[in-house]
Amino acid sequence: MSKILSARKLFKTYRLGAARIEVLKGVDLAVEAGQFVAVVGASGSGKSTLLHLLGALDRPDSGQVFFEGRPVEGFSAARLNRFRNRSVGFVFQFYHLLDELTVLENTLVPAMAATGVVGWLRSRGAQTARARALLGRLGLGDRLRHKPYQLSGGERQRVAIARALMNAPPLLLADEPTGNLDSETGRGILEALEALNRDGQTIVMVTHDERIAGRAHRVVRLVDGVIAAT
């Protein structure tokens, strides 16, 4: 298997008033294509920070993230936007859907962001068909016109997964995707992620739940900002 994502000596510090909090203290990580990796650790161990750095939502103080062998740090602003749009898909604990858009439109957001008005008008049919197919696969075929507030937590998270997969990114990053759901609904989300992984989707998932982490191919333990075991 080829290495899709790697991190070398990642350091990240936050300021909290006068105090400096060292969140990551030299993290090394490599993820193979097609893997389902779970990053576990206690609250405040730096799991989410690591995920943000891997998905280029944030920059490390030092160290580097490589995507398909290329350093993300060297990307221009436009290339970085393209990377976030096409190469990674993010699933957040709190879904982060746009309240004003329907389920179908929320799913189409990355596709709309990828193109201008003319390009969108040309590709709209194909993109809408793909969004419908994704939502159908995730069990939301009859919820296309609903707004986020009309959905349950599990349904919202499924919409967030559909949105993350809209542009068929090679890498899916999930930050506590079941953290805000009851165990039954969380299990459903996990099954959906497993199904995607079986179809070849690379997934890096952050969780503090050992049982959920146990469903992954590989578990990475983060303790006090460093990887304790993998």
Place this chain on the structure above:
Amino acid sequence: MLAWILPRRYLLRRRIALLAMVSVGLCVFIVVVVMTVMNGLVENFREKNHRFAGDCVIGTDSLVGFAYYEDLLERLAAAPVVEAVSPVVRGYGLLSRPGSQQNYGTEIMGVDPVRHSRATGFGATLHYHRDHPAEVFVPAYAPDQPGCVIGIDRMWWTRERDGTYQHADQPPPMELTISTFPLTAKGALARADLDAVLTESFYYSDDSHSGLVKVDGNVIYLPLERAQRLFGMAGTTGEAPRISAIHLRFKRGVGLREGTRAVQRLWEAFTADYRDRPLAHLFDTVRVEDWITNRRGTIAPMQKEQTMLILLFLMLGVITVFIIFVVFTMIIGHKSRDIGILKGVGVSSLGVARVFLVFALLVGLIGAGVGAAVGCLFITRINAFEGWLYARFHWELWNRQVYAIGRIPDQIEWPVIGLIAAAAVAACLIGALVPTLQAARRRPVEILQVAQV
């Protein structure tokens, strides 16, 4: 594409967006109404002054006037730019009614009514002789007596609430006595050896309603030759006859500047030809002015008021910008999570900025459009509305018995409306710019982490 879908949805979903549109609409409405009325008043006032003065005036403020005008009138009448000329005598006197102890200081204008009506709008200001000014100084009830035209606000009868004046079918018999102090060309009293005051009787033959308060309230028009005699300008003492001014109308298509320059050249040639004549020194105080310059003392205060009003409304524009700034700061504050989501899926900073700027544009366009439309609708019905207010509450914007205003100006000037609407849209964009740029610059992780907390 998101820059078209999201702003529309924000517009429909956010109540604060509705408030922003209402505030923009209200500002536009107020500015449209006040500017239209004020512009109308100023334009109307300018037009009345233009009608009063003609296109150009050769004149002096001296009470002595200037001489040798007959030749000048001929030269002007032959000039290719000039359509009509009217010699005018101006002076001051005392007006009284026989048997009354009261008298009033008044301005007297001596005119040839036909020539003056050709050169200015005098004929249109008359009531009984509107279309035939030749007979204006012939009182219908005493054709053999000298007539006079009185400024309508100098009359002793009252004005109606709607700004109109009561008139009988025929001018009522009324004798007026006018007393003046005739002057020589040197400015001395011409009748120093006799009774210094010259008094003559005139009979009311018509009234003039120019719409200019100072004119309608002060001026009495007399036949030119009689006015010359009253002011010692008739040339009866061996001096050349004199006048105070010549009012001119230019031919159609002749520009004001071009025509005035041509008249100025004619005047210079005329004064050069007459420089050795005994009364040539009287030319020194004579000015050639277009009507705007000639009437600037009257027009300037009103234009100054208009400028002040524009400045006040510029402040209203600044307030609009501030309102939009506050509204957008609040909206963007509420929508910061959306910004994080958009940046998280790869929308550029410019793309995020575009979403909120299109939103501001829609707020501006709808607010300004509605405000301008309601403003125009209100303007076209403003007189009916005022009439209704008076009928119901006895309230009116201006007391027509006091002010020389008839109808409230209700002419819509589309360029002004367009300018106001465009300024409102620009104000929205400016107001939204700072919070939008601040939002666009934020890193997605700071927003999403905060939203998560």
